[in-house]
Amino acid sequence: MDSKKLSRIFIPKAGFYLWVILFLVVIITILNPFVAIPGYVLFVFLVIYNYKSTHIRNREIAKYIETLTFNIDCATKDTLLNFPMPLVLAELDGTAVWYNSSFKCMFDDDNFLHKTISGIVEDIKPEMTEGDCISISKDAAINNHYYTILGSLVKIDNDNTEHSIIVMLYFIDNTDLINERQKFEDNKNTVGLIVIDNYDDLMQSMEDTQRPQMMAEIEKSISAWLAHTGGVLKKFERDKFLCIFAFKYLKELEEKKFEILETVKEIHFGNKIPVTLSIGMGINAPTILENMQNANASIDIALGRGGDHVVIKDGDNFRFFGGRTRELEKRTRVKARVIAYALRGLIDQAPSVLIMGHENADIDCLGAALGIYRIVKSRDKRVNIVLNHSNANIDAVLNKLGKEPEYSNVFVGRNEAFDIITKKTLLIVLDTHRPSFTETPELLKMTDQIVIIDHHRRGADYIQDVVLSYHETYASSTCELVTELMQYLEEKIRLTSIETEALYAGIVVDTKNFIFKTGVRTFEAASYLRRQGVDTVSVKQLFQNDLKTYIIISNIVKDAEVVYDNIAISICPSNIKNAQLIAAQAADQLLSLSGLVAAFVLSSHENETVISGRSLGEINVQMILEKLGGGGHMTVAGAQLENVPVEEAKGRLKSAIYEYIDSLNKE
Missing domain, CATH: 1.20.58 (Methane Monooxygenase Hydroxylase; Chain G, domain 1)
Structure with missing residues (x-):
């Protein structure tokens, strides 16, 4: 018991x-x-x-x-009547049943009071049972006060109708906490780096007597731009400035689209090229040192996008402003010579070399790969090119390579590359700097020796921890960069006919027959290839279309939709072969029409929609397609949307175009 x-x-x-x-x-x-x-x-x-x-x-x-x-x-x-916290009883339809004096004091008029209660009660689910605790996730702002709202349901009788339940709401005043938090956020440090783009070329373009006045005017403009922030501006190199100011002023600078970018372009003291700035900022890091590191990462991206940019790094996110100026060709070739010397040293000390381009390789990617292949072979090193599959862009060149015994074992797929690569293997990435765009992204984690050679504007997602980077956005193509490197190697490299044709074709395709992004150095690279014996007629034949393809391109052009009176959008039929290549050619063809300044052609490939964008320079197609996860240059860009139908992709593209045009109109 x-x-x-x-x-x-x-x-x-x-x-x-x-x-x-x-x-x-x-x-x-x-x-x-x-x-x-x-x-x-x-x-x-x-x-x-x-x-x-x-x-x-x-x-x-x-x-x-x-x-x-x-x-x-x-x-x-007595407690309810004299409760120091605002308290209200309301029905589920928002009608106030009773409230204490503290709640009454929150409002200036009864109408606003009723609207507020109705809005709060709408967030409460009527199917809740008695005793359920309710916490409104959003803070209520009432007459410059901030409240956190807690509540519970109370059953007032045995009736099961909706009116038998009332809501008891408690308002916790968090105004002081919110204000202190906002004050803390406003006064956090923002660290920025300001760089004068092409400082050397700018100074060389003007008289010696005008240079001090130019620099004084630039410094004066930057100082006036940041004067209202009460921050620190310090020049620590001839073309670099460090600025630190309170975070609360950054929003104002963003709203004005960083007007300093346009202000400095109006400075003229006999300079033949405009003054442009690149600005990188780091925000919301725990320490000033980390903000400084983020600012350095931002300035690298701004310069990698061709300058005239503002890049803000907030944690892992980036925001971009500017970018309306075309990249200026650099006159000095010192960097090309230094990169060539460093690349030769890396090749000599590596046991083997792997060359990898971007997925769905184009002729610029393949031509550059063949150029690097010849450089490595001249150093008597084992070298392979990673290529998982061919496509219409490179079929003609690969067919020619297949007839040459030397290239029989050069190209390897994903699995073969895994067997070859080691931690000491030199991996040379061409024509891309984004990990997800490479032919086999897994290879990037399997070696400590990575070299990047690219000409695309840098995006927020880029390969890090590389031993050597030759990233020049002024260049017309990666083939141009590789051709320049060849000229600075000590050995007299002799290219085969197919290699010269591939390199020359890469330059021709990316410049649209020497029309876009073509500078003095572009012609010099082409001249070097001509001296190597390139057959320009053979290159022309690589890209000849048959009558059927020409008709398809003409139909795509005919069916184009024009928005904003000068931007064309068209869709490539899904039942044709080589749709991506035809879409790119159709976009080029659309630009030949009078009145059009930009063109986009969409094509479907397996489970994705591919967008080819082209521009004459007035519209930045890169910034438009970046909104869809793509990238490229001001005049040539592309994007791939996985598991997105063509019509839906077209709608997203239109939204991106409207957003871009609206941002231009606000400036």
């Missing part, structure tokens, strides 16, 4: 004793009835007494409970 149950036997109870007495009196009656008479009298007396005592005690307890309940009700009412 449980010890608690056993102990209850010994608890004195009047009823128990009365039963014991009755039992004893009955026994006495059996033994001697006359003697039991006084016992019955005593038993009746005790029963009556116990009844009266119990009744009186129960009445006193009831009275005590009533008094206690009244006192609690009074205390409850």
Whole structure:
């Protein structure tokens, strides 16, 4: 038996004793009835007494409970009436049933009060049961005060209708906390680096006597631009500035689209090229040092996008501003010579070399790969080119390579590359700087020796921890960069005919027959290839279309939709072969039409939609397609949208174009 149950036997109870007495009196009656008479009298007396005592005690307890309940009700009412926190009772439709004086003081008029309650109650699910705790996730801002709202449901009767439940809401004033938090956010440090683009070329383009005035005017403009921030501006190199100011001023600078970019372009002291700036900023890092590191990363991206950019790094996210100026060709070739020397050293010390371009390689990518292949072979090193599959862009060149015994074992697929690569293998990435765009991204993690040679504007996602980077956005193509490197190697490299054709074709295709992004160095690279014996007629034949393809391109041009009166959008039929190549050619063809400054052609490939963008320079197609996850240059760009139908992709493209045009109109 449980010890608690056993102990209850010994608890004195009047009823128990009365039963014991009755039992004893009955026994006495059996033994001697006359003697039991006084016992019955005593038993009746005790029963009556116990009844009266119990009744009186129960009445006193009831009275005590009533008094206690009244006192609690009074205390409850007094608490609700004088509760220091705003409190309101409302029905599920938002009608206020009762509120205390603290809640009344929150508002200037009753109408605004009712609207606020209705808005809050709409966030509460009517199917909640009694006792459920409700926490409104969003902070309510009322008359410059900020509140966190907590609440519970209360059932007021046994009726199951909607009106039987009311909502009790508590308003916790967080105004001081929010204000202090905002003050803390506003006063966080923003670290920025400002670089004068092409400083050397700018100074060389003007008279010696004008150079000090030019620099003084640039410094004056930058100082005036940041004067209202009360921050620090320090020049630490001839063309570099460091600035630190409070975070609250950054929003104002963003709203004005960093007007300093346009201000410095108006500075003229006999300079033949415009003044442009690149600005990189780091924000929201725990320390100034980390903000400085983010600013360095931002300035690298700004310069990698051709300058005239502002890049802001907030954690892992980047924001871009500017980029309306075309890249200026660098006159000095010092960097090309230094890169060539460094690349030769890396090749000599590597046990083997792998060359990898971007997925769905084009002729610029393949031509550059063949150029690097010849450089490595001249150093007597094992070299392979990673290529998982061919496509219409490079089929003609690969067919020619297939007839040459030398190239029989040069190209390797993904699995073969995994078997070849080691931590010491030199991996040369061409025509891309984004990990996800490479032919086999896994290879990037399998070696410590990575070299990048690219001419695309740098995006937020780029390959890090490289040993050598030759990233020049002014160049027309990667083939141009590789051709320049060849000229600075000590050995007299002799290219094969197919290699010269591929390199020359890469330049021709990316410049659209020496029309776009063509500078002096572009022609010099082409001249070097001509001296190597390139057959220009053979290159022309690589890209000849048959009559059927020409008709398809003409139909794409005919069906184009024009937006903003000067931007064409068309769709390539999905049931044709080499749709991506035809789409790119159709986009080029659209630009030949009068009045059009940009063109986009969409094509479907397996489970993705590919967009080819072309521009004459007035519209930055790179910035438009970056909104869709793509990239490229101001005049040539592309994007790939996985698992997105063509029509949906067209809608997204239109939205990106509208957003871009609106941003231009606001400037």
